[in-house]
Amino acid sequence: MSNPTSHDNPSFQNILLATEELILEKGCRNTTLKDIIERTGLSKGAIYHYVASKDELFGLVFKSKIEHENEKFNQIVKHTMEGTPDAGPFEMVTQFFHSRQNLKDVGNIIFIYLLSQEDEKVKSILKSVYQYSKATSVQWIEIGQQHGVIPQNIDAEKMATLFMTFSYGLRVTQILSPSEGEQVATSDIFEFLSQTLS
């Protein structure tokens, strides 16, 4: 089991960084413990001192990425609200999906990988991230409503769920469809949502 008190340990941070790099280079499935050992210069025992399993390690990399991304997005929303408080809903939606699309790099790769692990522990990580992301969405939708940017009659909870579904759908189509096709879907969703929001 991983020790939560040692998560700020430089060696552990090194493991996290190396894992992220390797995933970007070779993908999750092709990133082995041997790879991580070679890159970090540590041993197998050292890695399993900080982490209970390979899946947990991947989960931790994913979590840190998501949290960082959400934090960044919250800053953007705040800034947009203060800078251009009369910015249309279109701007909001654009920001939302741009934020999500940034996850394409490491986050999306690990996300798909973790989703395929039929393990309750792993799934619970994803579920908690889902809940957190949704809650964040609800928050900024309500902020938007307070600023009069988003119509009052919209159910923030439902809208957030809708956004989550969209954003997950985009993650998949990003992988499956050619890049042009994917962009069509994104811009359509922009249009779609801003239409119903206005």
Add this chain to the structure above:
Amino acid sequence: MSNPTSHDNPSFQNILLATEELILEKGCRNTTLKDIIERTGLSKGAIYHYVASKDELFGLVFKSKIEHENEKFNQIVKHTMEGTPDAGPFEMVTQFFHSRQNLKDVGNIIFIYLLSQEDEKVKSILKSVYQYSKATSVQWIEIGQQHGVIPQNIDAEKMATLFMTFSYGLRVTQILSPSEGEQVATSDIFEFLSQTLS
């Protein structure tokens, strides 16, 4: 490499069936070749006589499921069109997502699994299924437009892409969100789409 001429072989059909059963019982990751060997009564060599890899086997199960599902859906669309030609777009959208939701069983499990395999061969299977499903969607949207059920000014291609994104998003949220939450999303999408379609 698998031999296409022997795909109607009873032994091969047995392998396919056993694999499907096992995936339903234990999931993809936990279904090993040993499991398949035990259930079919065949040997490892026999399985690799029909199939090049475990991934290819899973891919073939997936493909057959999808094709069967699409065929069934096309029948439903046809029947709906002939039976109640003045049925609203709501009916169409409902049918579409109901059809997709039926894939939840084996199809969705394998889909997620295959998506996580960072392998070009596997990905090409999924891409071809994506293209086929999308093309099918375009077809019945156009049929709907010919019958005056769906507005003429809608771009069938774009709409199909949108539907695909939705349907993939639902597949993921089905896994991540509690069942009640998931249903909220589905009904919202119904409302959402039928609103813009009418």
Add this chain to the structure above:
DNA sequence: CTTGACATACCGACGGTCGGTTTTTATTAT
């Protein structure tokens, strides 16, 4: 005697475990 349908022994790689060693940190005695 070729070919399709199997069987089986074997392989390397992988994730994970375990007992042990080194290094750091905290505690106490002088």
Add this chain to the structure above:
DNA sequence: ATAATAAAAACCGACCGTCGGTATGTCAAG
């Protein structure tokens, strides 16, 4: 303040079981 020491954290690497996959067969049918 410092040396001695106990405790805990960091780290190592040999070993294990299992897995997907391969190589080399056998054997019956045509």
